Amino acid sequence: MIEISHVNKWYTPSFQVLTDCTTSVTKGEVVVVCGPSGSGKSTLIKCVNALEPFQSGDILVDGTKVNDPKTNLPKLRSRVGMVFQHFELFPHLKIIDNLCLAQEKVLGRPHDKSVTKGMQLLERVGLKEQAQKFPAQLSGGQQQRVAIARALAMDPIVMLFDEPTSALDPEMVSEVLDVMVDLAREGMTMMVVTHEMGFARKVANRVIFMDRGEIVEDAPKDDFFGKPRSDRAQKFLSKILSH
Amino acid sequence: MFGNLDFDVIRRALPYLFYEGMTFTLTLTGLAALGGLVFGTALALMRLSGFKILGRIAGVYVDFMRSLPLVLVIFWFYFLVPYIGQWLTGASRPISVGAFASSLITFIMFEAAYFSEIMRAGIQSISRGQPAAASALGLTYAQTMRYVVLPQAFRNMLPVLITQTIVLFQDTSLVYVLSITDFLGAASKVAQRDGRLVEMYLFAAVVYFTISCIASFGVRRLQARIAIIR
Numbered sequence: 001m002i003e004i005s006h007v008n009k010w011y012t013p014s015f016q017v018l019t020d021c022t023t024s025v026t027k028g029e030v031v032v033v034c035g036p037s038g039s040g041k042s043t044l045i046k047c048v049n050a051l052e053p054f055q056s057g058d059i060l061v062d063g064t065k066v067n068d069p070k071t072n073l074p075k076l077r078s079r080v081g082m083v084f085q086h087f088e089l090f091p092h093l094k095i096i097d098n099l100c101l102a103q104e105k106v107l108g109r110p111h112d113k114s115v116t117k118g119m120q121l122l123e124r125v126g127l128k129e130q131a132q133k134f135p136a137q138l139s140g141g142q143q144q145r146v147a148i149a150r151a152l153a154m155d156p157i158v159m160l161f162d163e164p165t166s167a168l169d170p171e172m173v174s175e176v177l178d179v180m181v182d183l184a185r186e187g188m189t190m191m192v193v194t195h196e197m198g199f200a201r202k203v204a205n206r207v208i209f210m211d212r213g214e215i216v217e218d219a220p221k222d223d224f225f226g227k228p229r230s231d232r233a234q235k236f237l238s239k240i241l242s243h
Numbered sequence: 244m245f246g247n248l249d250f251d252v253i254r255r256a257l258p259y260l261f262y263e264g265m266t267f268t269l270t271l272t273g274l275a276a277l278g279g280l281v282f283g284t285a286l287a288l289m290r291l292s293g294f295k296i297l298g299r300i301a302g303v304y305v306d307f308m309r310s311l312p313l314v315l316v317i318f319w320f321y322f323l324v325p326y327i328g329q330w331l332t333g334a335s336r337p338i339s340v341g342a343f344a345s346s347l348i349t350f351i352m353f354e355a356a357y358f359s360e361i362m363r364a365g366i367q368s369i370s371r372g373q374p375a376a377a378s379a380l381g382l383t384y385a386q387t388m389r390y391v392v393l394p395q396a397f398r399n400m401l402p403v404l405i406t407q408t409i410v411l412f413q414d415t416s417l418v419y420v421l422s423i424t425d426f427l428g429a430a431s432k433v434a435q436r437d438g439r440l441v442e443m444y445l446f447a448a449v450v451y452f453t454i455s456c457i458a459s460f461g462v463r464r465l466q467a468r469i470a471i472i473r
Contacts, residue, residue: 077379077381
């Protein structure tokens, strides 16, 4: 589903953020990307739907080359759901209109069908009653659940999560993770940048550990948590699991 | 000193002042603000487009307009437009453009320079995550601007845009150099016909002051409301 091969990215000629990253996500797989801050995890996931350009290497999503100038990026992105750290709901639109905008403007769905679909998804994330409110009237956890519903409204073939719980108050983390766990169990293909190791243990198939722009470790979940091969991954795990 | 003033001249001139003068002033203000906003937004988008040439053209235009006194632009434009029209259409004689059309075009072009800077600030005030989220959903650049960025930029900048429109409302009085009967023009004509300069100009000042003050007060209340929504 996602093929990342030998991706290099430089912000300036002397500052390399991604070094020879190669990995893949197959259909139905849940891959968690973790690592210390500044390790390039978010940058890598943003390269997948071309929100960030990269200088060399290739990324294929469902067989389409993301870095080909001839690729119709809006069309590709409409099939790849993305959830951001800071939710990024559109503050000037009601919740239901946040869900309908892209359905109507990108997919060309009629308004009533978009609304029906939007309401179904809001019900699924437990926020049907909030449909007529504005984003600022919702809590962080609720906003992030709306953001997930907004991405799902496009019927994506894969979902990307960029630190979906990092900006949330602790008591709101689980309501968002619950939605993501359900999604994973239904067979959605997911690539998730997160520090939530509980989530990784529960539903991940594979864990990728990144440090300083490199993929240091790329292993099945049990191997990763059992005995990480690299020192750096061991250190990282002992730090975040010690509490 | 007010003993020999005749304020009744104002009462008698009221219908003329408002039906002719103020109608013209408000029409010109409204249309010029609307046109200036549309043209100004286009200029702002050009400057932020990432195409260097487009940005440069818009930048030069804005700097040029902002470096000239408005009266001069009104004058020049009024006398030049007939010849530009002749040149564009290949007509044998200068094309006659009405004073209203000429002043409207002038104000739109002049105000666009100011509105474009306001809209540019408004667009830049939107966090980069917003267009990123819109693109991630598959919206094109144009759709992202149309449905996500510009509505928010416009809403955030509404108080400043209205304040600029109040300035425009006062500036429209400069069309008197073209002998157009706007509100000030009308007052000035009555003043000279009846020899009541002090009364009429005092009255005109009071009217401009009152309208601008009420509008400014409205802006302050609007600002408070927008602050709550955010």
